[in-house]
Amino acid sequence: MDKYTLVTGASEGLGVEFARLAAKEGRNVILTARSTDKLEALAKDLRSDTVDVVVIPADLSDLSEAARLWSAATEGRIIDILVNNAGLGYNGPFSDPQGWERELASMQVNMLTYTYLMKQAIPHMESYGGGRIMNVASTGGFMAGPGMAVYHASKAFALHLSEAVATELRNTNVTVTALCPGATATNFFEDADMHAVRLLKFGAPMKADVVAQDGWAKAFAGKRIVVPGVINKVFANLPRFAPRALTARVSALFLAKS
Numbered sequence: 001m002d003k004y005t006l007v008t009g010a011s012e013g014l015g016v017e018f019a020r021l022a023a024k025e026g027r028n029v030i031l032t033a034r035s036t037d038k039l040e041a042l043a044k045d046l047r048s049d050t051v052d053v054v055v056i057p058a059d060l061s062d063l064s065e066a067a068r069l070w071s072a073a074t075e076g077r078i079i080d081i082l083v084n085n086a087g088l089g090y091n092g093p094f095s096d097p098q099g100w101e102r103e104l105a106s107m108q109v110n111m112l113t114y115t116y117l118m119k120q121a122i123p124h125m126e127s128y129g130g131g132r133i134m135n136v137a138s139t140g141g142f143m144a145g146p147g148m149a150v151y152h153a154s155k156a157f158a159l160h161l162s163e164a165v166a167t168e169l170r171n172t173n174v175t176v177t178a179l180c181p182g183a184t185a186t187n188f189f190e191d192a193d194m195h196a197v198r199l200l201k202f203g204a205p206m207k208a209d210v211v212a213q214d215g216w217a218k219a220f221a222g223k224r225i226v227v228p229g230v231i232n233k234v235f236a237n238l239p240r241f242a243p244r245a246l247t248a249r250v251s252a253l254f255l256a257k258s
């Protein structure tokens with residue numbers, strides 16, 4: 001059986017970059033997200049004589065879809081790299097009932113599907129000689145996010161889950177890496193209704209290809225946590241030096257619209 005890299009959220013942003021990196025290294029790729037047309041266009045671009053690209057559309061806010069994805073992906077194939085990247089957020093007060101639908105979807109995609117796919121991937125990878133899992137978390141995972149409470153909490157989940165499982169697997173041939181980007185130039189901000197947040201006025205977001213490359217290279221080096229960029233490293237380390245209440249206030253300031 002041939003080996004494949006499974007990239008979730010491969011229709012946009014960071015997911016496209018991960019798929020490009022895998023294909024560039026001559027790896028076969030499975031692309032998934034909801035936007036079939038975008039996945040097919042990327043597949044056409046990446047396919048070559050030496051690289052097979054498979055498209056499996058799925059709505060990952062539905063666990064039965066995640067199960068269907070895993071079973072279709074592993075039919076006659078080995079997944080040796082899993083990039084848990086699909087994710088979404090919502091910017092708005094927690095008390096506003098308007099946010100619920102999107103917050104629910106973000107919890108389902110950012111936490112349940114990540115966990116489910118890891119649970120499937122680990123024994124599968126162990127039985128086929130090992131593998132790598134990259135969970136795309138966020139610098140938001142290091143601190144509470146007033147104004148994006150559910151999103152930050154979901155990324156704290158992804159970060160802690162990755163770290164814990166990486167430790168459990170330390171003597172095995174499967175590694176787990178949490179990639180924790182800060183603001184990155186993708187559709188994420190528009191989608192999460194974040195276009196006017198102060199964070200974006202603080203500095204230019206990092207380029208998606210740079211963030212993906214950093215995560216990819218360090219995942220292969222076996223790093224557990226990757227925070228691309230100097231400013232993001234400062235943010236990620238803030239809770240270690242500042243009182244938690246102050247960190248949350250700083251976070252609120254950057255997530256507020258001005």
Ligand SMILES: NC(=O)c1ccc[n+]([C@@H]2O[C@H](COP(=O)([O-])OP(=O)(O)OC[C@H]3O[C@@H](n4cnc5c(N)ncnc54)[C@H](OP(=O)(O)O)[C@@H]3O)[C@@H](O)[C@H]2O)c1
Binds near residue numbers: 015089109138183189
């Ligand atoms: N951009 C940033 O500043 C930033 C910072 C830190 C962390 N991150 C994280 O990076 C990851 C990638 O985000 P991005 O910045 O590349 O954002 P993006 O451009 O908005 O891409 C998000 C991807 O997730 C997929 N997705 C969303 N909901 C889905 C669902 N229900 N089922 C299946 N796929 C779904 C989207 O595909 P479809 O819409 O086609 O389904 C898309 O491919 C996310 O986990 C995000 O939280 C981003």
